[in-house]
Amino acid sequence: MGRWEPDAGGRLARAALELYIERGFDQTTALDIAERAGVTERTFFRYFADKREVLFDGSPALLKAVVDSIAAAPESSGPLDVMGQAMQSGTSLLEERRDHARQRAVAIAANPSLQERELLKMSALGAASAEALRARGVTSPAAELAADAGVAVFARGFENWIAQGETRTLAECIGDAMTELRRLTA
Amino acid sequence: MGRWEPDAGGRLARAALELYIERGFDQTTALDIAERAGVTERTFFRYFADKREVLFDGSPALLKAVVDSIAAAPESSGPLDVMGQAMQSGTSLLEERRDHARQRAVAIAANPSLQERELLKMSALGAASAEALRARGVTSPAAELAADAGVAVFARGFENWIAQGETRTLAECIGDAMTELRRLTA
Numbered sequence: 231m232g233r234w235e236p237d238a239g240g241r242l243a244r245a246a247l248e249l250y251i252e253r254g255f256d257q258t259t260a261l262d263i264a265e266r267a268g269v270t271e272r273t274f275f276r277y278f279a280d281k282r283e284v285l286f287d288g289s290p291a292l293l294k295a296v297v298d299s300i301a302a303a304p305e306s307s308g309p310l311d312v313m314g315q316a317m318q319s320g321t322s323l324l325e326e327r328r329d330h331a332r333q334r335a336v337a338i339a340a341n342p343s344l345q346e347r348e349l350l351k352m353s354a355l356g357a358a359s360a361e362a363l364r365a366r367g368v369t370s371p372a373a374e375l376a377a378d379a380g381v382a383v384f385a386r387g388f389e390n391w392i393a394q395g396e397t398r399t400l401a402e403c404i405g406d407a408m409t410e411l412r413r414l415t416a
Numbered sequence: 417m418g419r420w421e422p423d424a425g426g427r428l429a430r431a432a433l434e435l436y437i438e439r440g441f442d443q444t445t446a447l448d449i450a451e452r453a454g455v456t457e458r459t460f461f462r463y464f465a466d467k468r469e470v471l472f473d474g475s476p477a478l479l480k481a482v483v484d485s486i487a488a489a490p491e492s493s494g495p496l497d498v499m500g501q502a503m504q505s506g507t508s509l510l511e512e513r514r515d516h517a518r519q520r521a522v523a524i525a526a527n528p529s530l531q532e533r534e535l536l537k538m539s540a541l542g543a544a545s546a547e548a549l550r551a552r553g554v555t556s557p558a559a560e561l562a563a564d565a566g567v568a569v570f571a572r573g574f575e576n577w578i579a580q581g582e583t584r585t586l587a588e589c590i591g592d593a594m595t596e597l598r599r600l601t602a
Binding site: 353 | 494495496528531532533535536538539557558560561562564565568569571572575576593596597598599600601602
């Protein structure tokens with residue numbers, strides 16, 4: 231495998247997901263993943279701190295896209311508008327990978343420790359978003375609440391996007407979830 | 417210790433928190449906790465599945481209070497009103513224990529695996545709330561978004577409540593966080 235994906239990090243992430251689905255997370259070692267990806271175990275640990283982290287290789291790029299978008303938003307935008315825009319800005323990294331996202335969700339749902347890691351990533355995204363909002367002058371607790379609401383909208387939009395038969399883009403699913411949240415709080 | 421708290425579960429929870437703050441979570445074993453609480457290690461594992469779970473002994477009662485409140489809410493109430501009320505309904509279990517909650521927050525903040533466990537508990541509270549809303553006839557994704565927003569409001573209110581010098585009750589902090597969320601989305 232892997233000619234179309236020459237980077238070792240990408241090959242490892244793909245191999246890990248395959249193995250987690252084939253054998254289960256607990257039955258897969260870092261060495262198994264390295265072998266499937268055609269690299270050494272040492273190379274695995276150069277790329278990833280542990281066996282869980284390998285499913286979250288996209289997290290830093292998503293977090294950066296979100297934080298950059300918050301910083302670049304027009305001064306006149308309210309905190310929740312800024313968050314809605316920021317959450318949609320990270321989607322371009324994901325739109326082409328819906329099938330991958332579906333398989334990944336299956337692997338995560340099957341293992342509580344992977345669920346915990348995913349929640350920690352979402353929590354980190356919320357904390358970084360709140361910090362970026364405060365840097366724009368949004369006060370507490372508005373900054374933290376807008377950030378949490380934005381992350382909840384992202385998570386809900388993502389879940390809808392990977393549902394079987396869903397045809398909307400991720401950006402559309404997130405936009406629709408934000409509209410629904412506004413309707414709820416009206 | 418423990419005369420004022422004759423139940424082994426409560427003694428274990430208290431002993432664990434003391435030890436996590438004194439020595440750190442990683443440096444504390446289940447046996448250490450059991451000895452401090454004056455029971456056997458076997459008794460520890462009759463009460464708690466692992467060393468992390470011992471800090472979350474109040475979670476089932478909170479979840480039950482929230483779900484019961486959602487089920488009992490007036491038919492005319494909107495999903496977010498129902499959630500706001502439900503989140504405040506669980507606070508009576510906590511109001512008298514602000515100092516305990518502060519120490520617990522310090523212990524959790526010091527350890528990523530405790531943070532992950534806390535996030536999993538909050539996620540479970542959101543999932544149970546969404547299910548209780550759907551049982552009232554609230555459709556998806558409104559049920560899930562209202563549940564997530566309610567949990568975010570609870571988490572923010574809780575964080576404000578344990579801040580040094582805060583004098584509002586937990587119920588007031590949660591009510592104020594909900595008001596702030598509504599203002600943000602207006």
